Amino acid sequence: MILSPFEWTIAKRYMLPGRGEAFIALVAGISLVAVALGVAALVIVMSVMNGFRAELFDKIVGLNGHAIVNAYGGRLENWQSVLADVRKTPGVVRASPLIEQPLLATFNGRVEAILVRGNTPQDIGRIQPNVKSGRLIDLQPGSGNVAIGARLAENLGAQIGDTITIINPAGRSTPFGTVPRQVAYQISAIFEIGVYDYDQAFVVMPIPDAQTLLLTGDSVGMIEITTNDPDKVGEILKPLAERLQGQAVVTDWKTINASLFEALAVERVAMFVVLSIIVLVAVFNILSSLIMLVRAKTRDIAILRTMGATRRSLLKIFVTTGFVIGALGTLTGLLLGFVFLYFRQPIVNLVQLVTGQNLWDPSIRFLTELPSRSDPVEIGVISVMALVFSFLATLYPAFRAASTDPVQVLRYE
Template sequence: MLFRPAERLVAWRYLRPTREEGFISIVAGFALVGIALGVGTLIVVLAVMKGFHVELLGRVLGVNGHATVVAGPAGIDDYDDLVGRILKIDGVTGAMPYVEGQVLASANNASGGAVVRGVRPADMERRELFRDSVVAGSLEALERPDTVMIGSRMAARMGLRLGSRLTLVSPQGAATAFGPVPRVKGFEVAAIYEVGMYEYDNSFVYIPLADAQAYFQLGERVSAVEVMVRSPEQIGAWTARLRAELGQGQRLVDWQQLNSHFFAALQVERNVMFLILTLIIVVAAFNIITGITMLVRSKSRDIAILRTMGATQGAVMRIFFLSGASIGVLGTLLGLGLGLAFALNVDTIRLWLEALTGAELWSAEIRFLSQLPARVETGDVGRVVGMGLVLSFLATIYPAWRAARVDPVEALRYE
C-alpha cells in the first residue's frame, strides 16, 4: 500500500484547523477554493466555447451547405444535369440549386436589407435544419407562387405573420429612358422559420425558385448549387471529384474557404482562454506550497518526535505529501462538480441572471446565436481534471521533501 494507515491518520490530523495554526488553515482553504474555482471555471468556459463552435458550425453549414458551385453573375444553366452528376458521387448526400440576390424588404413602415434565395420546397424538405425550424406555416406552402418564408426575427421586427404582405425591392430593374427602375414586387408570408442564428433569422428570405428566376431576370438559370456531403469536416476529400463534374466557367468553393478565418479565430480564442484560466489553478497550487511549507515549519518538533520514534524520511515525506495532495484532490473534485453543474445548465442560469439584474448578458445580434450553447466534452473535462491533480501533486513535492529533510537533533535542541 502506498500510504500506511498511520500516515493517513497523521496527515488528516495536520489538515484539521487548530487555534495556533489558524492562518495556515486559511491559506489551505484559499488554495482549495482557488483550485475549485479554476477547475470549475475552465470546464464551463471550454464547454461554452465548444458549444458555440459546434452550434455555429452546424447552423452555418445547415443554411449554406458544405460546398457551393458558382459561375459568376451569368449563373448556371442546365443545373439539373449538374445536380444529377454531383449526386452520383459517393458520399454526396444532397445538392440544391438556388437563386440569390440582395433586396430591400419592407412592410408596415419598417424596412431593411435582406438576402433573397429562390429554392425548390422539395430540396428544402431534405435539409434537416429547415425541416425542423419552421415555427409557423409549412415548407409546402412555398409551392404556391408569390409566397415567401421569412425568419422569426424579421417577422417580429416588421410585425409580420402568416398571410401578411412583404414587399421586396431589387435594384436590378428594367432600363428606361430615365435610367434603371427598381423592381418592386409583393409576396405573401406563407411560412416563418427560426434556425437560432440571428443573421439568418433576421435577413434571409426564401421564395419559390421560379419566382426568383423571374424576379432577378435569370431565365432558366440559377445563381449557384449547394452541395452536402457525409462528413463536412473532411470536405477536402470530395473537392477533387466535385471539380471534375464542373462545366466551363464554374468553380467550387467549400465552407472552409469561406469561413476559415472565422473558425480559426474561435479556436485561437479557445486556446488562449484555456491558457489564461490555467493560471488560476497555478496560483492556487502556489498557495498549496505556501500552506504546506508553513505547516512544515510549525510541525518541526512533531516531525523530530516522529523521527525519533522510528519514522523514516519517506514516511514523513508521504505524510506531508498526502496533506497537500488532499487539498488539491478535494479542490479538483469540488471544481469538477461545480463546473459540470454550471455548464449543463448555463443557459438557464443566464436567463435567471438576466431576469434578476434586468441586463442582457447574451446579445443575439453580437453573438450570432439566440441561445448560450454549452457542450461538455469528456476529453476537455479529463484534461482539466488531470491538470488540476498534476499541478496539485507537483506543488506538494517540495514542501514534503523539506519536511523529510528536517534534522531531529536541530529541531529538539531548544525544546
C-alpha cells in the same frame, strides 16, 4: 502511492489542523476554493467555446451545406448536368440547386435588406423544425407564398398572412430608365434558425418563384453540397473542383467562414492558456499552506523520526495531505462548472436583470442563447492538469519535511 495505516492516520490529522492552527486551516481552505474556481472557470469557458463552435457549425453548415458550387457570373445555366456530376462524386451525400440574392423588402412603409433564398421542396422541408408559426407546406411554386426569419418579421412588423413587397432593382427597361421590379408575396411561415444574421434577412421561396422574381430563366446561382465528412470536404471535392475549372468554383465551409472559425480557434486556445495559469496560481496556495504546516509541525516530525518513521513515510504523508486538497478542489470545481453550465441561461438572464445590461445581444454574438457543449476529453485534460499541478506543489514541502534532522530540532526545542 499506497499509505500504511500509520501514515494515513497522520495524514488525516494534518488535513484537519487543530485549534491553534486555524490560520493554516484557513490557507488550506482558500487553496481548495481557489483550485475549485480555477477548474470551474476552465470547464465553463471551454464548454461554452465548444458550444459556440458546434452551434455555429450546425446552424451555418446545416443551412448552407459543407460546400457551394458558384458559377462565374452568378448564373449556372447547365446546372442539371453539373448537379448530376456533383451527385456522382464519391463522398457527396446530398446536392441541391440554390438561388441566393440580396434584395429589399417593404411592409407598411418599413424597408429591410433581405436575402432571397430559392430552395427545392426538400430543402424547404429541412426548415420545418425551426418554424415558429405558419405552414411550410403552403410554399408551392406559383403560390406567391414565402417564409421569413423571425427577426425580419419583427423588424417589418409583419405576421402570418401579411403581404410584403420584394423589390428587385434589375427590373424592366423604359424610356425613362430601369424601373425596379416589385412583387408581392404572402407570408405563410415564420422560422427561427437561431443565427441572428439569418433570422433577420432570409426570405425563403421555391426555386421557380425565385427565378421569376430575379428574371433568371431556368438558371440557378449555385449548388449546395453536403459530404460525409465535413473536416475532409476539401479532399473529397478536389476532383470535382478540377473538373469544373473555368466553369464554376467550389468553395467549402472552411473558406466561407474562415475568419469566424479561425477567430474562435485562436480565442479558445488563448482562454485555455490564461485559465490554466489561474489554476497554476491557485495551487501555489497549496504550496504555501504545506510550507506553513511543515514549519508548525517541525517538532512533531522530529518526534516521529525518533519513533522510527522513515523519510519515505513523511514524504508520503505530506504529499497526500496536499494532493487531497488539490483533488477535492478539482472535484468541487467540476461539480460547480457543471451546475453553472446546466443553469447557464437563467444565470445570464439574472445577471442582465440585476445589472440592467444586455449581456447577450444576438446581433453581436450570432446565437440567440448561450451555447454549451462539454468535451469529455477536455474535461479529463483539465482534471489531470489540476491534479498534476497540485501534486507538484506538494513535492518541495514534503521533501523539506522528510529531510528534517530530529537531532538538530530536539536539541534546540
